[in-house]
Amino acid sequence: SQELEQSPQSLIVQEGKNLTINCTSSKTLYGLYWYKQKYGEGLIFLMMLQKGGEEKSHEKITAKLDEKKQQSSLHITASQPSHAGIYLCGADNQAGTALIFGKGTTLSVSS
Amino acid sequence: DAGVTQSPTHLIKTRGQQVTLRCSPISGHKSVSWYQQVLGQGPQFIFQYYEKEERGRGNFPDRFSARQFPNYSSELNVNALLLGDSALYLCASSLVGNQPQHFGDGTRLSIL
Numbered sequence: 001s002q003e004l005e006q007s008p009q010s011l012i013v014q015e016g017k018n019l020t021i022n023c024t025s026s027k028t029l030y031g032l033y034w035y036k037q038k039y040g041e042g043l044i045f046l047m048m049l050q051k052g053g054e055e056k057s058h059e060k061i062t063a064k065l066d067e068k069k070q071q072s073s074l075h076i077t078a079s080q081p082s083h084a085g086i087y088l089c090g091a092d093n094q095a096g097t098a099l100i101f102g103k104g105t106t107l108s109v110s111s
Numbered sequence: 112d113a114g115v116t117q118s119p120t121h122l123i124k125t126r127g128q129q130v131t132l133r134c135s136p137i138s139g140h141k142s143v144s145w146y147q148q149v150l151g152q153g154p155q156f157i158f159q160y161y162e163k164e165e166r167g168r169g170n171f172p173d174r175f176s177a178r179q180f181p182n183y184s185s186e187l188n189v190n191a192l193l194l195g196d197s198a199l200y201l202c203a204s205s206l207v208g209n210q211p212q213h214f215g216d217g218t219r220l221s222i223l
Contacts (some may be wrong), residue, residue: 031210033211040219041216041217042115042216043154043214045213048210048211088153088154090153095167097159097166097208098169099154100156101144103152104151104152104153111173
């Protein structure tokens, strides 16, 4: 079965610093999704990547998909306290009928 | 526009009981998926429904069942509750399949 490994598991950065979170799949990626979750709450959709080499940005967050490496990265520029939370990557299963999630990366931003 | 709504927000049950969780998708979305999230883990897929038909089932025992209604809302039922069923249960909706899924705030289920 497919597994997604996220690194790092947790991250503490100073406000204003840049950071990158990685998501590596054990199998071919058909679609990759990034979500943000506040503790105990629902997931907020950030971005969807479907093609190798695809890159998308929203405000200060940029996500890239490297199909050959079966990997995606999420980069936050000039981090703010509002960026704090748990970042989850999810991937389509082969049938497109489920999302497989990584365990998440917990981000703390100190001011 | 209203997002995905789930009810109840919190629930406390005892072992052996049965529970029903409810989900209303975003207007126009025909696909509903259910996930279980235990503390410190990513969500685990339980079911996906599209146009009232089951399209996918995760690795969960038969105690878990679901259905989707003509108005695309959905219910998740869990029978013979175990302590290990304590988790946040998330519902997500999409126009179709995984493209992309939008999540509700979840139902926190605690089993005593």
